[in-house]
Structure formats: C-alpha cells, structure tokens
Amino acid sequence: MFTRFRRRRLSPALRDLLQETHLSTDDFIYPLFIRSGEGIRNEVASMPGVYQLSIDEAIRECEELKHLGLKAVILFGIPDVKDSVGSDALCEHGIIASALRALKSAHPDLFIITDLCFCEYTDHGHCGILDPVLETVDNDATLVNLGRQAVIHAKAGADMIAPSGMMDGMITAIREALDGAGYEHLPIMSYSTKFASAWYGPFRDVAESAPSFGDRRSYQMNPANRREAILESLEDEKEGADILMVKPGLAYLDILRDIREASRLPLAVYNVSGEYSMLKMAAKAGVIDYERVMMETLLGFKRAGADLIISYHAKEAAALLK
Template identity: 55%
Template sequence: MESRFHRGRRLRRTEALRSLFRETRLTGNDLVQPYFVVEHENPDVVKPIGAMPGQSQLGLSALLETVGRGKTAGLKSVILFGIPKEKDERGSQAYAEEGIVQQAVRELKENFPDLVVITDVCLCEYTSHGHCGLIRGGEVQNDPTLELLARAALSHARAGADIVAPSDMMDGRVAAIRQILDKDGYSHIPIISYAVKYASAFYGPFREAAESTPAFGDRRSYQMDIANAREGLREAAADLEEGADALMVKPALPYLDVLRDLRERFDCPLSAYQVSGEYSMIKAAGKEGWLDPTATAIESLTAIKRAGADLILSYFTTELLEKELIPRS
C-alpha cells in the first residue's frame, strides 16, 4: 500500500499557485512613508541623510515634488517630522501656527487633497536639549509638557492634518490631546498613539535625520524598557481609555511578539513603525552584497503585517511602489 503524507509543495509549485493561496498580502494601502521637512531659506533644498541611504531632509518645495512622485506611484499616506531653523527649551516651533510642519501640512493638503497626512506630535525635534518634554532640575517633567503637546496637536489639526500621532511617551498625553481637539471643534480628528514605544537602540539613524539627539542623558525614563511586554499591554489599554483611535508599536521587527499580543488583546487598528535602524541595516547589508535589500525589505514588512499590523510606517514605502514591487492596493 502506498504511504500517505502531506504534500505541501502542491500549493507552492508555481508563482500563480503561491499567489492564489498566499495568507498575508502587502499592498500600498498598508504603508505610510515618513518624511523629514526642514525649515530652510531654500525651499528646494534636499539634504541626504548619511545614515539612511535614499532618505533626505526636504525643503517645502522639495517635499511637494517628492510626494508628487510618490503619489504618481501609488502613495496613499505620509507622516511628517519637522526640523526648525531655531530651537529653544520649550520647543515652541512644535506648536507655532507657522511652524515648518504646519506649513507642510497646508501645502500637502492643498496640492494632494486625498493624501492622508499624519503628523508626529512631539517636542524632541524642536527643543534645544533634544528631549521630548520640558526640563526642570535635569529631569523631564511629565504634566507641564502635556499642555504643549496638546497645543502642537491642535496646531496640526488647524493646518489640515488628517491624523495626529503623539510619540513623546508622556503619561496622559492622549487625554490632553483628545480634550483640546474636541473642545476646539476637531472631534473628528483621529489619534494614533505611539502607545508601545521602546527605548531602542534601533533609533540611531533617526537622530541624524531629525537632529534630535538628547544633549544629556537618554529617554529611558519615559520610553519603555526593552525587556517588558506586559507593560506594553497596560500602556495600550491606558491610551485607548484616554481616547486613542489606533495604537502603534515601535520599533516593529524586534517587537513582533508585543505586536501579536496587542492584536490578540485589542480590537482596534494597530500600526507598527519599521524604524530607521531596521531600514539602515537592510540598506547597509545590501550595499555590501550580503543580502538582497529589496527582498529583505518585503520579507520584513510582510512579517510585521502577519504579526498583526494594519498599518506600517516604513522608509521603503515609496521605493517599493515606484519599482512596482508591491501592488498599489
């Protein structure tokens, strides 16, 4: 009698069969491209970021041109980070009505009305000390910072942002932002909270991109300990209770277990940030010929989606779309 065994290869024999039975599908709808917009006397300026090959700080006009190319390729969503000309201890350009991010939001929505524009809400790119909150006695102050974060989120909403995304990790900031948005007539603006954000070594290249390296100390007193998973569930539950519409895990790939935990626990939209270090490692290894950077990027992104992310912030977004390596939708 012929022995019987499972023949899994039947469904993997051709690309057409593999595509037909594929469980997880990555498309342009799933991805958000981060951009760094810089306040500069030359709006056409493009300043390559050395630690992130293929990424640049962009003046306002350069941002519009770059996003336009991305839109042609199928780009649906962006998130903005701002680099101001001047920084101060209070990060006042974060909530200035004519701040660089506020200007960029207005320009993008005027030129690309159907583009989803998300804004990062934090102070670190705008403070002279590089921390995400106000400093007193060498310590980051939680509660006094909440008002400034709320003002920043409101200024983004007034400029036309579709979504605000607080990344600072101050306790109570989602409630403060929800309250001010609702009070000022922006109850329709969603909040994606960086609810589960770790004090990660994978942020290294971002420090150059956003010019946000702390002048002293580190961010471990307010970002999460890398060893903790259950704490992430508490942070997520708290932010949902305060009014977050969606949650984020950052970084993505080193914390797929945490992302899966959130997916199983919470019935809300989940996002994950494939951060600068993840991007730069793939690019660097690709440059050395140690791996195929495009295939590795797609595999990494697919893993993040498979773990439970509905939305992925990735610096590979426009590259993959422009090369037609993933479907637009």
Template identity: 55%
Template sequence: MRDLQFARHRRLRTSQSMRALVRETHLQHTDLIYPIFVVEGNGVKNEVASMPGVYQISLDYLTEEMKEVRHLGIQSVIIFGVPQEKDAVGSQAYCDQGIVQQAIRQVKRDVPELTVIADTCLCQYTDHGHCGVVKEGEIVNDESLELLVQTAVSQAKAGADIIAPSNMMDGFVAAIRRGLDEAGYVHTPIMSYAVKYASSFYGPFRDAAHSSPQFGDRRAYQMDPANRLEAIREAQSDVEEGADFLIVKPALAYLDIMRDVKNRFPLPVVAYNVSGEYSMIKAAAQNGWVNEQEIVLEKLTAMKRAGCDLIITYFAKDVAKWLNEKQ
C-alpha cells in the same frame, strides 16, 4: 511506499500561481505610510548620511515629492519637522507658522487626496532634545502635556488628518483628545505611539531629525525593551483615553508585542519600521550581502503576519515601485 499515509503539503507550493492562490498575508500600497523630513529654507535636499535614499527637503521640493508618492500608489504620509530655531520649551512645535504646520497646509492644498499624519512631539524643537519640559534635570510630565496639546491643536488647525503623538508622557492621549475636542476637532483621529521602546534602533532617525538628547537618555519615559506586560498596560491606557490607532515601535524586534497588541485590542495596529532597521538593510545591500528587495518584502510581510494593519517605513517608495512592477 504505497501504503504509507502522510500529508502532501507541497501540493500547494508547486508553482508561483499556486503559491499566490493560497497566500495568507498580503502587502499592499494602502498598508504603507511614508515618513518625510521637512526643513526650513529653500533649495534644500540633503541626503541623511546614515539613511541612504532618505532626504531632508525644504518646502519648495515638498509638492513634487508628495506628487511622486501619490503617483506610486501610496496614500498616507507622516511629516516630521526640522526647525532652524530651538528653545527650552520647543515653541516652534506649536507655532502656527512652524515648519510642520506649513508643510501640512501645502500638502493638503497641492495633493489633497493624501492622508497627512502629523508627528506630535517636542524633541526636534527643544534645545535639550527631550520630549517634554525639563526642570532640574527631570522631564516633567503634566507641564509637558500642555505644550503637546497646543502642538496637536495647531497641527489639526493646519489641516492634519491624523495626530500622532510620540512623546510617551503619561496621559498624553487623554490630554490631546480633550484638547482637540475643545478646539472643535472632534473628528480628528489620534494615532498613538502606544508602545514605544527605549531602543537602540533609533540612531539614524536622530541624525535626520536633529533630535538627539543633549543629556541623559529617554529611558525614564520610553519603555524597557525587556518588558512585555508593560506594553499591554500602555496600550490599554491609550485605548481607554481615546486612541484610534496603536503604534508599536520599533517593529522588527517586537513582532511578539505586535501580535499581543493585535490580539488584545480591536483597533488598527501600526508597525513603525524604524531607521535602524532601514539602515542595516541598506548597508548590507550596498555591500552585496543581501538582496534588498527580497529581504524588505519578507520583513514587511512578517510585520503584517504579526498583526499590523499599517506600516510606517522609509522603504515605502521602493516597496510601492516593486508592487507596481508585479502588477
């Protein structure tokens, strides 16, 4: 064997400190964006049945929750609202006293160092559960844009640091960028749900946000999971229209798309580690089938390795605690 020449790759794996020294991909607190579901009323803290550890909370619990998030080292949150009243045009989405607008003002007042991202869509606020205006059974595009612009401007007015439109209407970034600029919010970035697939991984989120469509589905405006080049076209349009961040949603089943987007566009890429991905791991961990901490950290590291810069994840608080324990 003395004359046999071959590579000794294992030299760099001999100890924990050696492995840490040469580690290529790192998961950090600043990578994490924590989603929060805010509901109307008082004294409300409802655990979402299909998402163990995730709660719908009322405003009187919000400041305490945000202070905990910040104490853990997380710097960014994304707010989803669950209104009591819904109508055909989702008017609570763009109401100055809407639940998201109230939540944004409260967080910016009480925990101002947090970066607050506002999810900008209509589905939680419409009585039909679709992301736009419905006419004769069709989700119409251009009229929906007008309401989305109103929503984005009202959220920026409330103090949102970033607007994150998730509706997948054609031209939504251009319309919102123009609306924000005209309203004087030229410095408010847009975190576009640029690549959003019509995925089966969204089910638990719809329980949390009460946003299931009352008829049909969203395949006429969300992307076909079989398509890859379409993702590039969608992202290209959003870049040209003024997006500042590009979200790929879902994350785990679309790591190839994430890498494509990162390779093609010089903007921060955001992975949305969606509810179904969360709930599957929670269920498996509760049954003792997997080690939750190990599998979550491996999964999120894979997203970073695939090219994302930030991760929206319901595991954010758990991950922050695990990272703190390692320090």
C-alpha cells in the same frame, strides 16, 4: 501516512491563490522630514535615499509618492531655532504648521499625519518641558503643550495626529484639547508602545533630535518588558486612541502580536531608521538580496498583526507592488 504539504506549493498559481498575507500600497505611511528654506534636498548619510526636504521639495516628493500609489505621509519638523520648550512646535507659523498648509493646498487628496512631540524642537533634545529637579521630562506640564501643538496642527490641516512622546495621559490631554477646539472628528494614532531602543540611531541624524544629555529611558519603555508593553497600548485605547502603534518593529514582533490579540483597534508598526539602514548597508556590502529581504521584512510586520506600516522603504516597496 503523512501529510503532503508540498502539493500546495508546486504550482506558482496555487501558491499565489493560497497566500495568506498580502502587502498593498494602502498599508504604507511614508515619513517626510521638513526644514525651512527652498530647494533643499539633503540626503542623510546614515539613511541612503532619505532626505531632509524644504517645503517646495516636499511638495514635489508627494507628487512622486502619489504616482507610486502611496496615499499617506507622516511629517517631522526640523526648525531653524530650538529652545527649552520647543516654541517652533507651538507656533502657527512653525515649520510643521507651514508645511501642512502648503502640502494640503498642493495635494488635498494626500492623507497627512503629524508626529506630535518636542524632541526635534527643543535645544536639549528631550520630548517635552524639563523638570530641573528630576532632570527628566515634566509629564503634566508637557501634556498642556501637547494639547496646544495638536490644535495648531489641526488648524493647519492635519488629517491625523500621532503623539510619540510616551507621556502618561497624553491621549486624554490631546483628545480633550482637540474636542474643545472643535476637532472631534480628528483621529489620533498613538505611539502607544514605544521602546527606549538603540534602533533609532539614524533617525536622530535626519531629525537632528539626539538628547544633549542622558537618554529617554525614564519615559520610553524598557525593551525587556512584555506585560507592560501590552498595558501601555491598552491604556491609550481606553483614553480614546483610534489607532495603536508598536515602535520599533523587527525586535518587537512578539509585542505586535500580543497587542493584536489584546485589542481590536487598528494597529500600526514603525519600521524604524536602524532597521532601514541595516538593510541598506547589507545591500551595499553585497551580503543580501535587498529587495527580497525588504519585502520579507515588511510582510513579517503584516503577518504579525500590523494593519499599517510606517516605513522608509515605502517608495521602493510600492514600486515593486505596482
């Protein structure tokens, strides 16, 4: 006697009834890249369909997102001037603070998350203040600036702060800064397990954030380390993170599942630029059924344990889910 699993697959209606994992527009967070100026909508060659936007264009983009049923965005800034400490990120009139005020005024119902880091704002492209002796980021000096940056974003109207720099103690520092400024209610979504990955390549084109020297392996995680990956997220949970994250997604589904089983906090995954561009280029070459592969990929993140998916595919996926 054998089990006839196929009995449950023969009928389309029964297949739908028994589907275990589902995608919804509520699952997605869409990244927006903001730069100063007006009427700017620069498509990124390595990421077809992704744009650098001026604030006025971002306001229009958010109208389209809401029409598709998307409710959340995450903002990245591209300043006109970069310096050694990322001063634009520490200014109440910087690109992200200005974008927050404008977007919140135009779309008060949109949930706006801000990426909290310095790589886009520094002339050296690293994620904080440099230690000149070690030639890497000075962890504790950067924590002070992360706290300042978080409060500026909070004052400008951010609904959630998402620190991505992988500094030790960043959640404690940001939580203390927010609470001290009266923003105890503001949640933190930590890039809690972020790997030093080659999958980020196209992002550095759109965010103009490639390091001018070296790499980020002294603060982002070794892709080979599984146990450490779990510890990183559990430490951020202990420090007070409200949501955890794994970045990138596709090559780290095992880590996503490990953290899902180790923590009861909501869990996000970042479907990163290289993953997006790979599918776009494969579609252009005619070697995949793009929409099916895209949706299968997104479903895989959900099945592995993600509650939230940050993805450049979000608009396309939302259109298919409507």
